[in-house]
Amino acid sequence: MATGEARFPEMPEIAGVRLGTAMAGIKRPGQRDLVVVEIRDGAHVAATFTRNAFRAAPVCVAQQHLAQAAPRYLLINTGNANAGNGEAGMTAARDCCAALAERVEVLPSTVLPYSTGVIGEPLPIERIRGGLDGALSTLDGSGWTAAAEGILTTDTRPKGATRQVALEKGTVTINGIAKGAGMIRPNMATMLAFLATDADIEQGLLEQLLREGVERSFNRITIDSDTSTNDACTLIATGAGAALDGDGDIAAFREALTMVLLELSHAIVRDGEGATRFVTIAVEQARSEDEALEVAFSVAHSPLVKTALYAGDANWGRLLMAIGKAPVEQLEVERVGLDINGVTIAENGGRAASYTEAAGAAEMAQEDIVLTIRLGRGEQAARVWTSDLSHDYVSINADYRS
Amino acid sequence: MATGEARFPEMPEIAGVRLGTAMAGIKRPGQRDLVVVEIRDGAHVAATFTRNAFRAAPVCVAQQHLAQAAPRYLLINTGNANAGNGEAGMTAARDCCAALAERVEVLPSTVLPYSTGVIGEPLPIERIRGGLDGALSTLDGSGWTAAAEGILTTDTRPKGATRQVALEKGTVTINGIAKGAGMIRPNMATMLAFLATDADIEQGLLEQLLREGVERSFNRITIDSDTSTNDACTLIATGAGAALDGDGDIAAFREALTMVLLELSHAIVRDGEGATRFVTIAVEQARSEDEALEVAFSVAHSPLVKTALYAGDANWGRLLMAIGKAPVEQLEVERVGLDINGVTIAENGGRAASYTEAAGAAEMAQEDIVLTIRLGRGEQAARVWTSDLSHDYVSINADYRS
Numbered sequence: 001m002a003t004g005e006a007r008f009p010e011m012p013e014i015a016g017v018r019l020g021t022a023m024a025g026i027k028r029p030g031q032r033d034l035v036v037v038e039i040r041d042g043a044h045v046a047a048t049f050t051r052n053a054f055r056a057a058p059v060c061v062a063q064q065h066l067a068q069a070a071p072r073y074l075l076i077n078t079g080n081a082n083a084g085n086g087e088a089g090m091t092a093a094r095d096c097c098a099a100l101a102e103r104v105e106v107l108p109s110t111v112l113p114y115s116t117g118v119i120g121e122p123l124p125i126e127r128i129r130g131g132l133d134g135a136l137s138t139l140d141g142s143g144w145t146a147a148a149e150g151i152l153t154t155d156t157r158p159k160g161a162t163r164q165v166a167l168e169k170g171t172v173t174i175n176g177i178a179k180g181a182g183m184i185r186p187n188m189a190t191m192l193a194f195l196a197t198d199a200d201i202e203q204g205l206l207e208q209l210l211r212e213g214v215e216r217s218f219n220r221i222t223i224d225s226d227t228s229t230n231d232a233c234t235l236i237a238t239g240a241g242a243a244l245d246g247d248g249d250i251a252a253f254r255e256a257l258t259m260v261l262l263e264l265s266h267a268i269v270r271d272g273e274g275a276t277r278f279v280t281i282a283v284e285q286a287r288s289e290d291e292a293l294e295v296a297f298s299v300a301h302s303p304l305v306k307t308a309l310y311a312g313d314a315n316w317g318r319l320l321m322a323i324g325k326a327p328v329e330q331l332e333v334e335r336v337g338l339d340i341n342g343v344t345i346a347e348n349g350g351r352a353a354s355y356t357e358a359a360g361a362a363e364m365a366q367e368d369i370v371l372t373i374r375l376g377r378g379e380q381a382a383r384v385w386t387s388d389l390s391h392d393y394v395s396i397n398a399d400y401r402s
Numbered sequence: 403m404a405t406g407e408a409r410f411p412e413m414p415e416i417a418g419v420r421l422g423t424a425m426a427g428i429k430r431p432g433q434r435d436l437v438v439v440e441i442r443d444g445a446h447v448a449a450t451f452t453r454n455a456f457r458a459a460p461v462c463v464a465q466q467h468l469a470q471a472a473p474r475y476l477l478i479n480t481g482n483a484n485a486g487n488g489e490a491g492m493t494a495a496r497d498c499c500a501a502l503a504e505r506v507e508v509l510p511s512t513v514l515p516y517s518t519g520v521i522g523e524p525l526p527i528e529r530i531r532g533g534l535d536g537a538l539s540t541l542d543g544s545g546w547t548a549a550a551e552g553i554l555t556t557d558t559r560p561k562g563a564t565r566q567v568a569l570e571k572g573t574v575t576i577n578g579i580a581k582g583a584g585m586i587r588p589n590m591a592t593m594l595a596f597l598a599t600d601a602d603i604e605q606g607l608l609e610q611l612l613r614e615g616v617e618r619s620f621n622r623i624t625i626d627s628d629t630s631t632n633d634a635c636t637l638i639a640t641g642a643g644a645a646l647d648g649d650g651d652i653a654a655f656r657e658a659l660t661m662v663l664l665e666l667s668h669a670i671v672r673d674g675e676g677a678t679r680f681v682t683i684a685v686e687q688a689r690s691e692d693e694a695l696e697v698a699f700s701v702a703h704s705p706l707v708k709t710a711l712y713a714g715d716a717n718w719g720r721l722l723m724a725i726g727k728a729p730v731e732q733l734e735v736e737r738v739g740l741d742i743n744g745v746t747i748a749e750n751g752g753r754a755a756s757y758t759e760a761a762g763a764a765e766m767a768q769e770d771i772v773l774t775i776r777l778g779r780g781e782q783a784a785r786v787w788t789s790d791l792s793h794d795y796v797s798i799n800a801d802y803r804s
Binding site: 051052053054055081083084085086088089118119120182183224225226227228229301302303304307308310311313315316317318320321322323324325326328331333334346348349350351389390391393394395397398399 | 454455456457483485486487488490491520521522584585626627628629630631703704705706709710712713715717718719720722723724725726727728730733735736748750751752753791792793795796797799800801
């Protein structure tokens, strides 16, 4: 199940990046499950990874390789997360990098591995090795759509976003693809996202732009509060196009990058396991941004709020409960107000005098819902995005070994 | 749905406490929904209440009354939580106390009000007033079973526990009843629990014993991570029986009280909304008890762990994920081990060499499951208890306006 329209944009080519895919039989026969991304020499690459203490082997190896050399290739498999596999998992991840490196004649440390899928099963190295030639033979600048399909697991749709930015010295493009539908409460990044731009951006600035963008996009979505072992978000700047020149360029690029990241992260929520609603939780009038985020995530993670959203029930009692359980010191509940899609349902800590069940029910029948929560104690605000908790979520996760 | 056997014990009388019930038409016609507890003059009463910032009106009024006078009556209604009702809710709670006080000729401040049920609907004061005479006419020392039924909402079973303690100067009894099936992640107490003993215990010690006991029982269960607005746990010591005399008596009483509290809190988990499993999460080898609790609750609240428990899937990958996302500094994952009902499934951060899927599946087929998690970094331990996440949980909460 998913909510909203399935839209995959036309993805222009990014000079300096080519993508190839193969059906290696890791996930299911006849499905793309292996992706190779080739990066031009001289490009800069920044990445953020999961903060889960159980980092999967490919995350550990990717972090080590990133520290050693400028990446030339990304190697992504779906169908197996290579997580929880101990030392054997590390060896498997390194072997896959080496197998690709040998074929393309680069150092193994210039290959970054990524895996997603079932945890705790040995990585099928031979299948991955067997798929490499096929993936390399399809390397092409137009390979974004096929790559977006090649990284999916329980997702029902490929997810992509693209923007162009006019810089002082020319127009550059930012492309991004992402996957993820469950175990989604990213902490640094989501399950897997890959972005590339032809802009020329020095390493430090690239890392800062990615960190800031991820903080306001992937780190603000949640489907089920569970943080994956394999989260990774990677941004390539090939430098084949214009360089960022001055603060105006940086601001324009930052804005476009944020839009791509938001569009991808929202697409993940819309395709959340069992999702029937896309819910924006906007907390306003907080003392700090952190406080606003605490309240927003408390509401977004509440199973009782999420089941009410699934039922289309404007259950403001559960919403107040979820606001009240957030770790906020001395919340004055008589100042709290709450809107659903602009209809005020609670004010001064209780039901609004103007509120009618009919008005609330009409808004809760929408697929897209904006909950606005006013804390009445400051000027800070934050937004997070989430989905509801449906029967399909239970079915998907009681049946699927992930 | 519920897990384990439904057992309601023979509840002996507690000298100094009488309980009466009525069908006041608040919940559904023909169901007990109003309970009055009469407490002898000179008794001591301790209580803990929810830490949710949105405390319901009866919680606020009960806290005020407790600070003003020694309680003589508890007045409990189900079917309506009188929460989120603002100033009108406070007035309604006080009016109900006054109506009872007038009939029994005590000060209104000696009546403590408790409400549970739907949030945000006006308390039906006239129905409560109309039920008072009926409840008072049934006051009896043997009224525990009827009272246990009279406080239920979505619960499928009444919950009671009793213990006798041999003190230096005579044997005393502790009785307890509780209700709660959803919105269960108590923080100070659970939805509603009422305990009484005939022991003679001075106020300060009584409060300490209750606080300690609740910390290790109700504050260590979770069904859905949602903390109610109406949680309250009340302990009456009538003093009609033997006094606690010396440290030996205090230790014996503390142990018996803890057993009653644990039995009630476990009964709540077994009757959790949609529960099909009763799960003990025992975290060992932690650096601190707080750290052990963080890990235990991270696992207990994980929707992916809970759906795997529902499916009977020994999904140790999800368990490692949930351990790894807990806010524990510098967890060394290669030291982490994990047992299911004594069968080691993970060690050194990965699948145990001795583990077989068949052995794991056999244990996961049990209704009662003990997950033992060894962090390998210290001597501290903690246990929490939880249930699984089933289709019925979604059905109950997508249909029921609570």
